[in-house]
Each structure stands twice: as C-alpha cells, then as structure tokens.
Amino acid sequence: MYRRTPGLFEGRPSRFARWIGPRIRKLGPGARILELGCGPGRDARYLADAGFRVHAVDHAAPAIARARAIAPAPSNLTFELAEARAALERRRSGSFDVVCAHALYMMLPDRELARLLAEVRRVLRPGGLHLFAVRASTDPRTLVSREVAPGVWRGGPHRTPFRYFRARTLDTLTRAGFVRVARHYERGARLWFVCDRRP
Numbered sequence: 286m287y288r289r290t291p292g293l294f295e296g297r298p299s300r301f302a303r304w305i306g307p308r309i310r311k312l313g314p315g316a317r318i319l320e321l322g323c324g325p326g327r328d329a330r331y332l333a334d335a336g337f338r339v340h341a342v343d344h345a346a347p348a349i350a351r352a353r354a355i356a357p358a359p360s361n362l363t364f365e366l367a368e369a370r371a372a373l374e375r376r377r378s379g380s381f382d383v384v385c386a387h388a389l390y391m392m393l394p395d396r397e398l399a400r401l402l403a404e405v406r407r408v409l410r411p412g413g414l415h416l417f418a419v420r421a422s423t424d425p426r427t428l429v430s431r432e433v434a435p436g437v438w439r440g441g442p443h444r445t446p447f448r449y450f451r452a453r454t455l456d457t458l459t460r461a462g463f464v465r466v467a468r469h470y471e472r473g474a475r476l477w478f479v480c481d482r483r484p
C-alpha cells in the first residue's frame with residue numbers, strides 16, 4: 286500500500302487526532318501515549334508537538350521508514366517497527382495513560398481484535414483512555430461488497446475481510462473491559478470516533 290502510494294497518510298494530522306486533543310489535554314504534558322498503526326506518523330507528531338510522550342508503532346516497514354525520515358523526531362517521540370499486539374506484549378502493565386488507534390481495528394479478525402483489546406487494557410493505567418477511530422457501516426463501500434459475517438464485508442474494494450462498525454458493535458469493543466466516555470460520528474468521512482476509559 287505504501288509502496289504504491291507515495292505520500293499516503295502524510296501531512297496534516299487526521300481529524301481524529303484533532304478530536305482527541307481536548308480529551309487528553311487535561312492529562313497534562315508528559316502523559317504517555319501509545320499509538321497503534323501510526324503509519325508515517327502524522328498524528329504521533331501532532332501529539333508529540335503538544336508535549337505528550339508518544340511511542341508510535343506500525344508493522345509496515347515503509348511507513349516507519351517515512352516516519353523516521355520526515356523530520357528528526359523530538360526526544361518525546363519514538364517510532365517502532367512492530368506488529369501491534371507484539372509491541373503491546375513487550376510493555377509493562379499500566380505503563381501508558383493513553384492508547385490510540387486511527388483506522389486499525391477494521392482489519393483484524395475477531396479473535397485477534399479481542400486479544401489486542403485485552404493487551405490495550407493491560408498496558409493502560411487505571412483511569413487511562415482508549416481512543417480509536419473505525420469505519421462506520423454507512424460507508425458506501427459496504428454497498429459494493431457483501432456482508433459475509435455480522436459486521437464483516439468482503440468483495441468489491443476488499444480483497445480480505447474488512448469490518449465496518451454499527452453503533453452496537455462499537456459497544457462490543459467497550460465491553461472488553463472499558464467504560465464509554467464519548468462517541469462521535471464523523472459524517473463526512475463516515476467514521477466513528479470513540480473515547481473509552483479503563484476503570
């Protein structure tokens with residue numbers, strides 16, 4: 286994907302990153318953020334520029350190479366080439382104030398998503414925030430593909446199974462040990478933005 290499309294996910298921070306800004310500001314500068322599926326790091330840089338300590342992970346080598354090449358990272362920003370769950374498993378329990386993921390969870394099968402969420406919960410300190418963005422089932426791409434299992438589409442633009450979320454499937458993610466703080470439907474992009482808290 287990155288080799289085919291130079292400049293993919295580069296430039297200005299995502300709308301999701303700008304949505305989470307006010308929600309995490311009260312944690313104060315120096316709060317520890319783990320970003321999963323960071324791509325070339327547009328959101329990680331934005332959060333680091335706001336003073337947070339950011340560790341950003343992606344399993345695509347070209348994305349992490351771009352993240353490291355774009356500009357020298359400040360001392361409060363590190364990038365890691367790693368699969369998300371493997372990266373989580375290497376972290377101590379309660380070692381982050383925030384875990385965030387923009388457009389990552391749609392690609393994971395049920396079992397993998399459940400295991401990943403359990404790890405997210407473990408690395409968050411009590412009271413820590415889990416913020417994520419996922420595609421909504423109102424996305425027009427669902428019209429040209431087929432729902433092969435509840436919430437999972439295949440065909441059309443999707444060579445592999447792909448998730449689109451209804452409000453009730455978002456609740457399933459929250460029930461993996463979190464409490465809902467806020468939910469926003471981003472109409473133009475047909476994305477859900479969610480802020481959950483680890484009790």
Ligand SMILES: C[S@@+](CC[C@H](N)C(=O)[O-])C[C@H]1O[C@@H](n2cnc3c(N)ncnc32)[C@H](O)[C@@H]1O
Binds near residue numbers: 326327344388
């Ligand atoms: C849609 S892109 C979004 C990139 C970035 N969050 C942004 O908005 O700029 C999803 C990213 O997740 C990464 N990814 C997918 N599955 C992953 C996994 N299991 N572990 C780590 N990264 C993963 C992909 O390489 C890709 O960079």
